[in-house]
Amino acid sequence: MPKDYQCPACRNPIDGDALVCSNSECRKELAYCSHCRDITTYSFLEAGAGRFSRDKFRCVRCERIGVKCLTWKAGGYCNGLARTGSRWDQPLCARCMHRVGEMGRSVLGWTLAGALGGLIKRRK
Ligand SMILES: [Zn+2]
Ligand SMILES: [Zn+2]
């Protein structure tokens, strides 16, 4: 069921994958927040320290903190902010997790099984 998204700044209806609001007077940067599962604008919070940590952003809707989804970082078709705050930062946003969950169980599952199998063999 496709959801109708709105720009939180100008209430313009927007596409769920939009990176920037299509309203020429607004043009706010948009992202999909994994906390509130809505399209939001975000503010820069804190630069990531070191190679493996990502810059942190605050969602203007729920004010929780997210990092850019790895798919987004890699230039993929994604505008999601992944959740932070639990034991570790999630690599992917809720939508990519869902996508991976759907098709990944076979593909990713086998890749993981293969990698683990390799590790076990090497240890002998
Ligand atoms: Zn807007
Ligand atoms: Zn949010």
Ligand SMILES: [Zn+2]
């Ligand atoms: Zn994503």
